[in-house]
Amino acid sequence: MVANDLRQRIRDKSVVIFSLLVPLALMAVLNLSFGGFDSGSATLKPAVVIASSEDSGQLGDALLEAVESLPIMDVTVRKVAAGDVSRETKATGADLGIILPAEFTAAVTSGQALSVQVVEGDSAGLETDVLISVVDGLLEQFSAGTVTAEAGNIAGLPHDVLGGLAQQAAAGTPALTLSEGQASAGQLSLKGTLVAGQAGLFLLFTVGFGVLGLLAEREEGTLSRLQAAPVTPGTIISAKALVGFILGVVATTVLLTAGSVLFGVSFGSPAVVALLVLAVAAAATSLTFIVARLVRSAEQANIAQSIVAMLLGIAGGAFFPIEASGFLATLMDLNPIAAFIRGLGITAGGGGIADVATPLAIMLGFAAVSTLASRLLPDRGVRA
Amino acid sequence: MTADVQTHRAQVLGVKGLVKHYGAHTVVDDVSFHIGAGETYGLLGPNGAGKTTIISMVSGLIPADAGSIELAGSAMTPASTRVKGHIGLVPQELAIYPDLTAKENLLFFGRLQGLHGKELKHRTGDVLELIGLADRAGEQTKKFSGGMKRRLNIGIGLLHRPTLLILDEPTVGVDPQSRNSILESVEGLATEGMAVLYTTHYMEEAERLCDRIAIIDEGRIQAEGTRGELVELTGGVDRIDLHGSGNTGAAATALRRLPGVQHVDGDASGLTLTVHNGPGLLAPIVAEAGGAGMALSSVEIVRPDLESVFLHLTGKALRD
Ligand SMILES: Nc1ncnc2c1ncn2[C@@H]1O[C@H](COP(=O)(O)OP(=O)(O)O)[C@@H](O)[C@H]1O
Ligand SMILES: [Mg+2]
Numbered sequence: 001m002v003a004n005d006l007r008q009r010i011r012d013k014s015v016v017i018f019s020l021l022v023p024l025a026l027m028a029v030l031n032l033s034f035g036g037f038d039s040g041s042a043t044l045k046p047a048v049v050i051a052s053s054e055d056s057g058q059l060g061d062a063l064l065e066a067v068e069s070l071p072i073m074d075v076t077v078r079k080v081a082a083g084d085v086s087r088e089t090k091a092t093g094a095d096l097g098i099i100l101p102a103e104f105t106a107a108v109t110s111g112q113a114l115s116v117q118v119v120e121g122d123s124a125g126l127e128t129d130v131l132i133s134v135v136d137g138l139l140e141q142f143s144a145g146t147v148t149a150e151a152g153n154i155a156g157l158p159h160d161v162l163g164g165l166a167q168q169a170a171a172g173t174p175a176l177t178l179s180e181g182q183a184s185a186g187q188l189s190l191k192g193t194l195v196a197g198q199a200g201l202f203l204l205f206t207v208g209f210g211v212l213g214l215l216a217e218r219e220e221g222t223l224s225r226l227q228a229a230p231v232t233p234g235t236i237i238s239a240k241a242l243v244g245f246i247l248g249v250v251a252t253t254v255l256l257t258a259g260s261v262l263f264g265v266s267f268g269s270p271a272v273v274a275l276l277v278l279a280v281a282a283a284a285t286s287l288t289f290i291v292a293r294l295v296r297s298a299e300q301a302n303i304a305q306s307i308v309a310m311l312l313g314i315a316g317g318a319f320f321p322i323e324a325s326g327f328l329a330t331l332m333d334l335n336p337i338a339a340f341i342r343g344l345g346i347t348a349g350g351g352g353i354a355d356v357a358t359p360l361a362i363m364l365g366f367a368a369v370s371t372l373a374s375r376l377l378p379d380r381g382v383r384a
Numbered sequence: 385m386t387a388d389v390q391t392h393r394a395q396v397l398g399v400k401g402l403v404k405h406y407g408a409h410t411v412v413d414d415v416s417f418h419i420g421a422g423e424t425y426g427l428l429g430p431n432g433a434g435k436t437t438i439i440s441m442v443s444g445l446i447p448a449d450a451g452s453i454e455l456a457g458s459a460m461t462p463a464s465t466r467v468k469g470h471i472g473l474v475p476q477e478l479a480i481y482p483d484l485t486a487k488e489n490l491l492f493f494g495r496l497q498g499l500h501g502k503e504l505k506h507r508t509g510d511v512l513e514l515i516g517l518a519d520r521a522g523e524q525t526k527k528f529s530g531g532m533k534r535r536l537n538i539g540i541g542l543l544h545r546p547t548l549l550i551l552d553e554p555t556v557g558v559d560p561q562s563r564n565s566i567l568e569s570v571e572g573l574a575t576e577g578m579a580v581l582y583t584t585h586y587m588e589e590a591e592r593l594c595d596r597i598a599i600i601d602e603g604r605i606q607a608e609g610t611r612g613e614l615v616e617l618t619g620g621v622d623r624i625d626l627h628g629s630g631n632t633g634a635a636a637t638a639l640r641r642l643p644g645v646q647h648v649d650g651d652a653s654g655l656t657l658t659v660h661n662g663p664g665l666l667a668p669i670v671a672e673a674g675g676a677g678m679a680l681s682s683v684e685i686v687r688p689d690l691e692s693v694f695l696h697l698t699g700k701a702l703r704d
Pocket of ligand 2: 435436437476552553
């Protein structure tokens with residue numbers, strides 16, 4: 001029964017279209033709008049920054065180094081005396097001047113207010129805007145006291161930084177990580193999040209071709225033949241669930257692979273990623289049991305499945321990182337799509353099986369709970 | 385075939401006191417019948433009579449609210465997985481996969497019925513021959529004509545040589561040629577010894593195919609027997625069909641008052657009457673109908689048939 005279903009789904013091409021082509025196209029579009037400022041991209045010209053560094057501590061240099069090693073553009077930092085920054089910037093046609101006060105490190109570490117002066121170059125263009133956004137973001141990071149942990153965490157950047165150009169600038173900046181050696185707590189770049197998020201989002205559609213296909217069978221009339229055949233209802237449902245699961249695993253694997261090849265994202269150990277994919281597919285498949293119980297027709301099922309997919313997908317960060325606090329944050333942590341993306345962030349940072357134990361547990365727990373819940377729900381849809 | 389012969393046949397299906405309610409509506413009301421091996425049994429009744437509902441209970445698709453079903457010696461309920469293997473169901477609506485070829489459809493449902501290996505291959509080949517689709521076996525069924533789909537729909541039900549083949553209005557919406565070939569295949573099955581439960585609202589089909597017929601209306605079996613036995617129920621009344629236009633409603637009212645006329649039913653295009661002594665009443669009937677404002681185009685006296693029986697029993701015409 002499983003083989004038969006798979007053959008049909010492949011033949012009617014809807015799976016190929018909805019589970020592979022659409023998400024790949026979306027990835028490409030989103031990648032263009034978020035990730036256009038790629039390294040080597042012709043859009044951003046090499047930039048020169050004139051900076052004073054009279055800081056007595058380490059952070060001033062760290063900030064300048066981070067600016068200089070931005071992967072999204074080629075930046076040269078030239079150090080001059082504080083009094084000369086403004087004049088030098090104008091005179092040389094540099095893109096930006098930065099004046100770091102002498103007490104920069106002290107102010108940051110003690111949590112005092114501090115001001116960093118920036119001077120726009122005469123020829124100020126896109127590059128200047130991007131640089132200002134980056135410095136602004138870095139300062140926010142610093143003053144939030146996050147300097148020693150996960151500075152590359154895009155989701156950790158304050159929301160105002162995530163607007164417009166700043167977001168674009170941040171897109172390719174995993175190198176903002178100032179502290180090294182904490183790899184397995186690593187996070188995905190915006191591109192990685194995008195690929196993982198779209199894969200997770202469309203997984204929720206793909207698994208719908210399994211159990212929810214029963215509703216379509218009822219409308220096509222073939223369900224009555226299945227029910228009149230000498231097989232138990234449990235066998236039928238399990239076969240359908242397995243179809244959804246297999247399609248989900250295959251589609252997600254293809255999307256992650258294609259995404260990482262096309263957009264240059266690496267997710268780390270294939271074996272651990274495979275575990276994450278199996279777990280998230282199980283979680284997604286279990287959701288279709290619930291949907292199948294709540295709806296009466298294939299059309300309703302598609303609508304319900306879309307709503308579930310968009311809710312979990314968006315909350316999980318399929319389109320852009322989402323932050324929440326308190327109860328909502330806990331709730332969002334339990335979202336299997338969010339757990340999947342988090343898991344991929346950990347593997348991308350070099351994490352192993354032990355490191356992804358929590359996201360794995362969340363996804364499998366979700367699968368168990370929703371399978372159980374579907375048993376308890378009153379049946380409006382397919383008799384099982 | 386006579387009733388005497390049937391009593392010697394092994395019983396394949398026994399239905400007793402079957403009841404189904406939907407809300408306050410009793411859709412199947414105390415239905416009992418039995419079918420012997422090699423017998424073709426017809427459920428004849430208009431749309432909404434409850435035929436499909438009876439069949440759904442017999443096939444174990446839906447539970448009965450009361451009554452019992454015994455198939456090949458075992459009780460049949462929706463949970464009777466093993467017993468279901470005795471049934472070949474041909475649903476009223478097409479039940480085939482459009483994206484699969486004819487052969488793949490047969491192979492899939494054959495496996496579902498527990499066939500495999502050589503047997504599955506042979507049966508698939510045989511059935512493709514029987515339904516005349518051997519040369520189109522490799523085509524996706526969505527490219528098939530309505531008649532071809534219908535034939536495949538039936539073929540799937542035959543595949544595993546079921547003890548009881550259930551056909552639910554298999555000729556509805558089929559062109560006359562396909563219809564004839566379907567009827568011929570069903571006739572062939574009975575000679576192979578398969579028991580067939582056949583539902584229809586076409587009395588010609590019931591007359592042609594069925595050894596015994598239950599006339600069903602509003603969820604109840606109104607009468608049951610061979611064609612001859614059923615026709616005797618009318619007490620030898622003749623049927624008169626009046627075709628024409630004009631004021632058929634007024635004509636119906638006038639004709640009902642005429643002595644010797646039993647039932648009158650019909651619509652704007654004609655009336656159907658059951659009468660004692662048809663030939664003798666023909667002249668007054670024509671006169672009354674004309675006098676009431678009906679313009680007759682043709683008049684026909686028909687020897688008693690199942691149509692007459694249905695009209696006699698229910699006061700309604702069977703034709704749609
Ligand atoms: N699932 C259902 N819910 C409510 N009413 C139903 C259902 N199925 C059938 N009916 C009603 O039961 C009656 C008999 O239907 P059915 O068995 O399909 O008749 P037939 O097959 O003789 O045309 C009809 O009035 C129909 O509307
Ligand atoms: Mg019906």
